Amino acid sequence: MKKSGIIGGVVAVLLVGGAAAAFAIAWRPPIAAIEPAAKRSFDPAEVKRGRELAALGNCNSCHTVRGGKNFAGGLPVPTPFGTVFSSNITPDPETGIGRWPEEAFRRAMRAGVDREGRHLYPTFPYDHFTNVSDDDDRALYAFLMTREAVRVSAKQNQLSFPFDHRVMIAGWKLLFLHAGAYKPDTSKSAEWNRGAYLVEGLAHCGACHTPRNALGAEQTTASFAGGDVDNWRAYPINAESPAPVPWDADALYTYLRDGFQPDHGTARGPMAEVVSNLSAVPAGDVRAIATYMADVFGAPSPVRKLQGETVLAQAKQNAAPPPESEGGKIYAAACAGCHDSGRPPPYGGIHLGLSTAISAGDPRNLANIVLSGVAPVEGERSPIMPGFAVSMNDRELAALLGYLRLRFSRQPAWSDLERTIAEARRTQTAYVQNSAGPTNAPADPAQRDKP
């Protein structure tokens, strides 16, 4: 045999072997479709449990769009690789998951593969859902299968090459999907472990609050160090938290359950949907999440604790007269009436020395809130604030935000505020049109006809 022949043979073997290996890694078998199950065949107690789990998992936040039917999908999720649209997870047999057996649902949650065997993009956070227990998956399945079936075809994802090829996802999973059930830490309490199971799994808090790497995976070395979502900053929720008053388990519980905590303020943006959902789950689960997250935040250092106490003491004192700057005048005229009043919501707001938005590294959240205000939540005694998008121009807003930063935080001034404000105005419109909003899909079990 000639030398070139040998080389050719080796190359051919390598190519075939490589292709076979890639196939073995990427190929997943389809799971046979079933006849859609009758809703009556599901145990009502299981469905109720599934409803609570779906609320803990914040499923409606991505799978329901404003003005759309519950869980019918269609939300555009922008990623650095293009736009992925959420799917229809109603039991419609043609366009939803009505023909999926429970086994297929569990595989999607565990391994990010649909019934036909196609890899799902990790915008669906199966890197977290992989640790959800069999029992919880069964309850979630029962809940989804008993929802109203909605016929809405999935929208075509708009991804750039090579990310539009699903085989790429198999490689991503090799690197970043760590399958396996939650392993309890026996040195911790049952409540802590329950919280860890939920936070790291179904509640997928890290999906927003942990920064992502160049391939869109969460950076395991920077857990809960803060991330970005829908032009909002998901704050660091570990020792790097910018909150003026350190969080503890009680404060976290109140905030997550009620959406408002007097020493920290109100949940806005995408977090408003999360707390809306958490108002309708068993209190014990929210308590467990708070317990675990308090541990993630860690006990504050003596300096940090003292700073928090100082801010709280200042918040109770009478306000100093604002300086004669433009921002100071606007604050005194437009904001102080509520924020310096000492009144509880809805007739007053928190003292802005307590505001995380003003002490955070990034001014986007503050810009978003001043522009759009805080809308009342239907059926709840919720905080309110009028938006100032139409009554303040960019210059006035920049002056106000600069003043708030100077007066109410210990942090260096923000730069380029006018650009941030212009960008916030632009993206806010898109967000309002697409997001489900906190009132669109309440998870309240009392509302039978809603999810």
Place this chain on the structure above:
Amino acid sequence: MTTLKVNGRDHQVDAEPDTPLLYVLRDDLKLNAAKFGCGLGQCGSCTVIVDGKAVLSCVTPLVLLEGKQVTTLEGLGNVSAPAPIQRAFIEEQAAQCGYCIAGMMMRAQALLQRVRHPTDEQIRAELGPHLCRCGTHMRIIRAVKRAAQLMDTAALAPTNQGIAR
């Protein structure tokens, strides 16, 4: 003293910079179309137009109005020469108690200046923040659509075109 531009005229106003626009309009300028509803920017009855946009005057302090044009319902038309939006609301009998209507008309006006022929959806979305405890909502939607037609006609004739700055 602050100079406030209302309905095309400059007014010298003797009020603190944190005074809400609504108080100045009603108490100092005696322009009573804009109503005090909640005082919290939550009901819409105090809506006026500032630089072409619907603004809640109860939460807009004077300090934010320097150099800006304010238009109230009085600035659009009056009993003898009603503006298209006013005629339309009268012709459709869109007011019941009427307390919220001045605010509704101002936001509808701002919408019509931006979108000449809004759909029902657009009208509903735009007027969503306005609270009404009576029940003429369907008539209000009809009135806004009628106003759009009247504005088309008014644009062709030298009558009151009722355009807010």
